[in-house]
Amino acid sequence: xxxxxxxxxxxxxxxxxxxxxxxxxxxxxxxxxxxxxxxxxxxxxxxxxxxxxxxxxxxxxxxxxxxxxxxxxxxxxxxxxxxxxxxxxxxxxxxxxxxxxxxxxxxxxxxxxxxxxxxxxxxxxxxxxxxxxxxxxxxxxxxxxxxxxxxxxxxxxxxxxxxxxxxxxxxxxxxxxxxxxxxxxxxxxxxxxxxxxxxxxxxxxxxxxxxxxxxxxxxxxxxxxxxxxxxxxxxxxxxxxxxxxxxxxxxxxxxxxxxxxxxxxxxxxxxxxxxxxxxxxxxxxxxxxxxxxxxxxxxxxxxxxxxxxxxxxxxxxxxxxxxxxxxxxxxxxxxxxxxxxxxxxxxxxxxxxxxxx
Amino acid sequence: xxxxxxxxxxxxxxxxxxxxxxxxxxxxxxxxxxxxxxxxxxxxxxxxxxxxxxxxxxxxxxxxxxxxxxxxxxxxxxxxxxxxxxxxxxxxxxxxxxxxxxxxxxxxxxxxxxxxxxxxxxxxxxxxxxxxxxxxxxxxxxxxxxxxxxxxxxxxxxxxxxxxxxxxxxxxxxxxxxxxxxxxxxxxxxxxxxxxxxxxxxxxxxxxxxxxxxxxxxxxxxxxxxxxxxxxxxxxxxxxxxxxxxxxxxxxxxxxxxxxxxxxxxxxxxxxxxxxxxxxxxxxxxxxxxxxxxxxxxxxxxxxxxxxxxxxxxxxxxxxxxxxxxxxxxxxxxxxxxxxxxxx
Numbered sequence: 001x002x003x004x005x006x007x008x009x010x011x012x013x014x015x016x017x018x019x020x021x022x023x024x025x026x027x028x029x030x031x032x033x034x035x036x037x038x039x040x041x042x043x044x045x046x047x048x049x050x051x052x053x054x055x056x057x058x059x060x061x062x063x064x065x066x067x068x069x070x071x072x073x074x075x076x077x078x079x080x081x082x083x084x085x086x087x088x089x090x091x092x093x094x095x096x097x098x099x100x101x102x103x104x105x106x107x108x109x110x111x112x113x114x115x116x117x118x119x120x121x122x123x124x125x126x127x128x129x130x131x132x133x134x135x136x137x138x139x140x141x142x143x144x145x146x147x148x149x150x151x152x153x154x155x156x157x158x159x160x161x162x163x164x165x166x167x168x169x170x171x172x173x174x175x176x177x178x179x180x181x182x183x184x185x186x187x188x189x190x191x192x193x194x195x196x197x198x199x200x201x202x203x204x205x206x207x208x209x210x211x212x213x214x215x216x217x218x219x220x221x222x223x224x225x226x227x228x229x230x231x232x233x234x235x236x237x238x239x240x241x242x243x244x245x246x247x248x249x250x251x252x253x254x255x256x257x258x259x260x261x262x263x264x265x266x267x268x269x270x271x272x273x274x275x276x277x278x279x280x281x282x283x284x285x286x287x288x289x290x291x292x293x294x295x296x297x298x299x300x301x302x303x304x305x306x307x308x309x310x311x312x313x314x315x316x317x318x319x320x321x322x323x324x325x326x327x328x329x330x331x332x333x334x335x336x337x338x339x340x341x342x343x344x345x346x347x348x349x350x351x352x353x354x355x356x357x
Numbered sequence: 358x359x360x361x362x363x364x365x366x367x368x369x370x371x372x373x374x375x376x377x378x379x380x381x382x383x384x385x386x387x388x389x390x391x392x393x394x395x396x397x398x399x400x401x402x403x404x405x406x407x408x409x410x411x412x413x414x415x416x417x418x419x420x421x422x423x424x425x426x427x428x429x430x431x432x433x434x435x436x437x438x439x440x441x442x443x444x445x446x447x448x449x450x451x452x453x454x455x456x457x458x459x460x461x462x463x464x465x466x467x468x469x470x471x472x473x474x475x476x477x478x479x480x481x482x483x484x485x486x487x488x489x490x491x492x493x494x495x496x497x498x499x500x501x502x503x504x505x506x507x508x509x510x511x512x513x514x515x516x517x518x519x520x521x522x523x524x525x526x527x528x529x530x531x532x533x534x535x536x537x538x539x540x541x542x543x544x545x546x547x548x549x550x551x552x553x554x555x556x557x558x559x560x561x562x563x564x565x566x567x568x569x570x571x572x573x574x575x576x577x578x579x580x581x582x583x584x585x586x587x588x589x590x591x592x593x594x595x596x597x598x599x600x601x602x603x604x605x606x607x608x609x610x611x612x613x614x615x616x617x618x619x620x621x622x623x624x625x626x627x628x629x630x631x632x633x634x635x636x637x638x639x640x641x642x643x644x645x646x647x648x649x650x651x652x653x654x655x656x657x658x659x660x661x662x663x664x665x666x667x668x669x670x671x672x673x674x675x676x677x678x679x680x681x682x683x684x685x686x687x688x689x690x691x692x693x694x695x696x697x698x699x700x701x
Contacts, residue, residue: 111692118694287694310691 072102072248074109074272075255077116078265084108089273091249094159102248105271107281110240113269114287117211117238120266125208125236129184135262136183136234140176142261143169143254150250154222157249171325172226179230182333186235189330190337201344206337208236209314210289213282215275215296220324221247225254227324228294231332233267237290240269240282244295248272276300283307290314290336294322390594391630398594401552408551411590414582414618423613426657427650433687436649440684441479443648443676444471446666448506448637450485450674452513452605461490465497467699472681474697475688481677482666483536487512488529495533506571507534510561513575513604515540519557526564537561538571540604541588543578551591558595571599571637576615577607585615589622593634601637605672610640613654620658633662639672645683648676 072091073080085106091099105113124132143150147169154165186206194202212232217224221244232239243251255270271278275296283291283304291308293301293315305315316335390398397407431439449468451460465484472478483504484494491507498505507529511517522539529537539561545553562570572592576585592600600619603610616638623634636659638651648671655663663669682693 114692281692284691285694286692286697 070100072100072252072272074103074105074113075252075259075268075270076109076113076266077119077269078259080255080259081109081112083273084112091157091246093156099157100249102252102272105242105273105278107278109271109273110278110281110285113240113271114211114213114282114285116266116269117240118287120264121208121211121236121238123264124233124238124267127236129186132234132236133180133183136176136180136230138261139257139263140173140180142257143173143176146253146257147173150222150253153250153253157247158221167325168220168223172223175223175226175324175328176230178328179234179333182231182234186333186337190334190339194341196343199346201346202341203344204339204341206235207340209336209338210237211240211287212237212290212292212336213240213242213285213288214292215242215279215294216244216251217295217322217324218244218246218275220244222250222254223324224294224322225251227322227328228292228332229268231328232292232336233263235333235337237336238267238269240288241271242275242278242282242295243270243272245272245274279304280307283313284310286311288313290316292316292332292335294318394594394629398555401550401555404551404555404591404594405549408587408591411583411586414586416582416614419582419617420614423617423654426653427613429650429653431649431653437684437687439649439652440645440680440687442664442666443645443652443671444680444684445479445482446670447481447677447680448483448485448504448639448670448672449481449677450605450639450672452485452487452508456487456490458490458493461486461493462497465494465503467677468498468503469501471677472684473699475685478681478684482670485538485672488525488532488534491529491532491534504535505533506536506538507532508538508540508573508604510539510557512538512540512573513606515542516544519560522557523560523564526561530565530568534568536569536571536599537565538573538599538601540573540575541592543575546579546584546588546591551587554588555591555595558592558597562596569598569635570596571601571635572597573601573604573639574619575604575607576602576611576619577609582614582618585618586622589619590626593622593626597634599635599637599670601639601672603638603640603672605640608641611638611642611651611672613650616651616654617658620655620663623663624659633668635668635670636663637670637672642671642673642676643679644676645679648680 071082073082083103083105085104085108087104087106088101089104091102093099127135147166150169150172151162151165154160154168155162158165160168190206192204194204196202214228214232216228220227225241225243229239229241241251251270252272255268258268258270259265279296279300280303282288284307288311290313291304293304294317296304301317305317308315314335316332318331389395397403449464451464461484464486468481468484470476470478471481480501480503483506484498485506485508486494488507488509491505494505509525509529510522511525515522526537526539539558541554542550542557545557558570558572572595574585574588574592576588579585579588589600600623602615602619616636619636623636627633636655642648642651651671652664652669655669678695678698681698682695685693685697
């Protein structure tokens with residue numbers, strides 16, 4: 001990690017406690033000439049970033065760590081591209097301070113995301129339920145591994161207290177584990193064998209709807225997001241998710257979790273930007289099969305539902321304001337399932353005399 | 358690569374079937390080459406001298422020019438016109454071992470009416486099939502003005518005797534093909550046996566008569582741009598009506614830099630002889646965006662005279678669906694998916 005060290009703050013050296021972002025090597029550089037020299041050699045590439053180098057040795061060197069600023073990008077097809085439009089917009093913290101620039105997705109980014117989702121859908125929906133469960137559980141594992149990072153992110157980005165932030169991250173992990181368990185139970189719970197008046201064995205099985213465009217909640221940027229994404233992918237759908245416009249950072253960091261957790265690229269695509277701008281293009285797109293309008297309301301929600309009617313999409317809108325801290329029901333799971341019913345001939349009952357088996 | 362033994366090359370006015378041909382071929386006269394080119398096909402060494410005398414291609418230059426032209430943005434009305442033009446230039450192709458009569462028929466139905474929801478969509482230029490499927494396609498397309506192109510000459514490898522290649526060509530033409538797509542003998546070309554390649558093209562052209570002959574260079578196997586330029590000139594000297602990049606069975610197939618080199622060749626050929634030879638990229642062109650990039654290259658390198666289905670074609674199968682979806686996007690304002698386009 002690149003460090004910027006200055007000699008001007010020498011008097012703070014003795015008391016300077018390593019900040020969170022300062023790696024151990026950098027702090028140890030202060031403890032002696034030798035260590036300092038080693039550290040300097042190692043970080044020669046970053047020399048130009050120093051305000052002024054230590055003149056003599058590391059003993060006087062002092063660290064004030066400047067963290068590497070993160071570039072927040074989109075997540076499309078398993079990759080992290082910038083917006084095709086080149087646009088970004090500033091993201092501010094709960095008290096109005098500047099946090100970062102986020103990519104502002106355009107119509108063409110949405111188009112690319114749909115292409116990626118469609119491409120991924122075949123493999124993901126064809127994977128065994130067991131395998132999908134393993135992958136979603138793996139997402140939970142990876143999220144657990146980054147728990148501290150998400151807690152801090154929620155505190156700065158959303159103004160959560162430490163307790164509330166930790167609770168939100170833990171609830172998100174729980175939510176993923178919950179849905180990981182659902183993958184191989186969908187068929188039993190939502191499928192059936194149907195009693196029919198004829199010589200047929202009739203049974204119904206749930207199948208994924210296809211590519212789902214989801215608008216994540218505007219205010220609940222992690223738990224809400226996870227609660228929207230997880231039920232969509234659990235049943236084998238692929239998702240194109242438009243994040244909260246004002247609080248997109250947890251979503252982009254979640255994308256890093258998804259990218260490192262065996263989830264095939266394109267199954268979840270994350271676009272940061274304006275739901276109002278992207279909404280119409282997604283709602284009218286003929287290669288999208290369903291909409292989740294959780295994150296939009298009012299006139300926009302009505303307009304998008306109307307646009308979706310042109311290509312007969314499934315549209316899911318929650319009743320009232322969803323409380324994601326509560327145990328999730330099955331409404332979101334059921335919203336993106338299609339029922340396939342098979343009538344299989346069992347042979348003529350009359351010929352078999354009622355005892356064909 | 359042997360010594361340049363004097364090979365009997367068909368010359369400009371009295372092309373004759375090579376000695377290896379069992380069949381005696383009635384040869385229609387080809388348009389005479391201008392005097393300054395007539396000598397280059399006199400014998401193999403003259404041909405080799407001429408081909409090696411062609412200026413070398415600057416690969417960095419041609420690639421950067423192709424890349425810079427590919428950034429050109431075509432919008433709105435121009436884009437719609439380009440999409441319509443591209444649809445009318447498609448040689449809708451199926452070249453699989455598993456081509457059933459039904460598949461050829463459904464492809465022909467698609468060629469007649471690419472977008473059943475919108476009758477204003479233009480028809481494609483031709484349907485391209487194997488020789489034994491030509492009769493089915495010809496019956497389906499009779500009276501529509503859509504051509505029937507047939508690959509021939511031991512497609513795709515071209516590894517067979519000349520008599521078999523001629524018989525292959527005859528089968529296609531007798532079954533009703535209006536265009537023949539032949540492959541050159543890349544093995545001979547790479548070994549430097551230019552006379553052999555020339556004779557073969559000339560013999561097939563003689564067999565074709567008035568039927569238009571597309572000569573597939575298979576640029577993916579020619580290794581260098583210089584070879585692509587030489588093969589283009591060789592094909593045109595031997596009487597090609599079309600030069601075509603690829604069979605579609607070898608990767609890389611049609612790339613923009615390769616098409617640049619071929620377009621330069623047909624442009625220079627017209628300057629030298631007054632004859633306009635057509636170009637057909639085939640293989641690997643799947644999106645409407647790619648197709649429009651090719652059209653830009655045609656306009657900028659060869660000239661607007663080539664922006665016509667008679668002089669430029671796309672050999673493709675899945676490209677047509679994307680062209681139709683993009684055309685609908687232009688007309689309706691929203692994106693379309695494969696669910697709404699007919700399969701073929």
